[in-house]
Amino acid sequence: MTKLRVGLLFGGRSGEHEVSISSARAIAKALSADTNASKYDILPFYIQKDGFWQAGEIAQQVLDSGAVYQSSVTSPNLWQFPPQTQEVDLWFPILHGPNGEDGTIQGLLSLMQVPFVGSGVLGSATGMDKIGMKIAFAQAGLPQVKYKAVTRAQIWSNPCVFPKLCDEIEAELGYPSFVKPANLGSSVGIAKVRSRQELEAALDNAASYDRRIIVEAGVVAREVECAVLGNDQPQASVIGEITYNSDFYDYETKYTQGLADLLIPAVLPEAIASQIQDMALKAFAAVDAAGLSRVDFFYVEATGEVLINEINTLPGFTATSMYPQLWAHSGISFPELVDKLIQLAIERDATAAGKS
Ligand SMILES: Nc1ncnc2c1ncn2[C@@H]1O[C@H](COP(=O)(O)OP(=O)(O)OP(=O)(O)O)[C@@H](O)[C@H]1O
Ligand SMILES: [Mg+2]
Structure with missing residues (x-):
């Protein structure tokens, strides 16, 4: 059986460059796990902080070491993609934030006419822009803060x-x-x-x-999150909760070891948990997401209200991130999860506009 060559695309020009490297390392490990090794070959592509694409040895080195790489020579032409891009059967972009989660890369991959994991241009752009996202949520009847x-x-x-x-x-x-x-x-x-x-x-x-x-x-609320997986008939995971002692879940709290805890499953009344799952699926459809998303909520315990905060169409995917952990608690292991995402990308590509 010929193996599918998966272009693992990571790094990128956002503040979440380092998180992206960690996510890519976890995904690479899962793609090399027993069940996946016979199906997939990994082709690493690393986007430097300045936007330059590296493939081959340098990309592999970043993947192996986890260390940020910046070439000492600045390339005059950021648009020169490495020749290995031609060999990719399917892209697995794991770039967070601007220029990765916002539809820009998804537009480029669409033009390449190769299937890719995750949402397309519309879902990514709508999910990224907090104003556009809120308009889509309001239209879908999802309650949110003023x-x-x-x-x-x-x-x-x-x-x-x-x-x-x-x-x-x-x-x-x-x-x-x-x-x-x-x-x-x-x-x-x-x-x-x-x-x-x-x-x-x-x-x-x-x-x-x-x-x-x-x-x-501002609301005073517990912060709970739900993972979504699928295309047209997506599934919702168990609910997780984030707890911390700082004033809010700011950058430092998010990325300093030990400042925040994930609790899975969150201790919630059953009716609230299923309401959150239902809202997560509605949010996924409202922005036209595909493949995966993590949907974040405020649960105002005092009133029993659930408000949607945001959708993340390429959520953190490190070994300890909420998204894969929510699925692990819902019965889908990390290697199974990346396999399913690849299969969903193939399924979606086959039914893409102009192909059906
Ligand atoms: N309206 C609000 N009321 C109370 N707390 C809030 C509110 N908005 C944001 N916060 C706090 O700030 C944190 C970060 O806000 P938010 O989730 O909107 O942005 P973000 O995390 O930067 O976005 P992304 O998840 O896309 O990276 C929340 O997790 C929460 O702790
Ligand atoms: Mg957030």
Whole structure:
């Protein structure tokens, strides 16, 4: 039997470069596990932080060592893809954040006419942009926190507009509220604000990261997550919970060992758990996700309310990440999970627009 050559695409130009390397290492290990080794060959492709693509030995070295690599010579042409791209039967992109999870890479892979794991352009872009995502969720009838979309131009361009904008935010959302760049991820540029002064500073800071900014009413809630797997008939996993002692689940808490704990399964009333699973599947469909997603929620225990926070179409995939762990607790091992994702990519490609 000829093996399928899987192009494992990792690294990338986002703040989650290092997480991507860890995810790729875990996936490579799973693709080499007994059950998968006879089916798949791995072709590693590493995107440096400057955007340059490395294949062959250098990509393999990053995969083996886990260490970031940056060529000392800057390439004049980032668009020169390594010749090994021609040999790929199926792409497994495991890039998080901008330029990886937002539809850009998915557009490139679509143009290559090779099947790839995960969501297409629409699902990725909608899932990444917190404003677009919230509009899709509202349309699907999913409850969420009150929010207001703001642009960089409103914050920076006209000194008369800004105070009025802050008045509106205060009146509509109150304090505390959360100011977020719409397209970053990993809690980068996110601030919890409790006063006018903090609001103004956070808006200015968020505008330095993104043209699109969202401000949300703060809730006091437990943070619970559900994994989704599938295409047109997706499945939802058991629910997991994230606990931490910091003020909120910020960048430091997320990526410092020992500051946050995952609890699987989350201890929840059965009706709440099934409501969360149902909402996760609706969210997956609402943004047109495919293959995999992790859907994050706020469970306001005091009122019994479940609010959707966000969908992540390429969630962290390290050995200890929530997504694979939720499936492990739902009866699907890590090697089985990557195998299923590849099969789902093939299935989706076969029914893609223009092919059916
Ligand atoms: N409206 C809110 N009320 C209470 N806490 C919030 C709210 N919004 C965000 N938070 C806190 O901030 C954290 C990060 O926010 P969010 O999940 O929206 O962004 P993100 O994690 O950067 O996005 P991504 O998961 O795509 O990387 C949440 O996990 C939560 O702890
Ligand atoms: Mg989040």
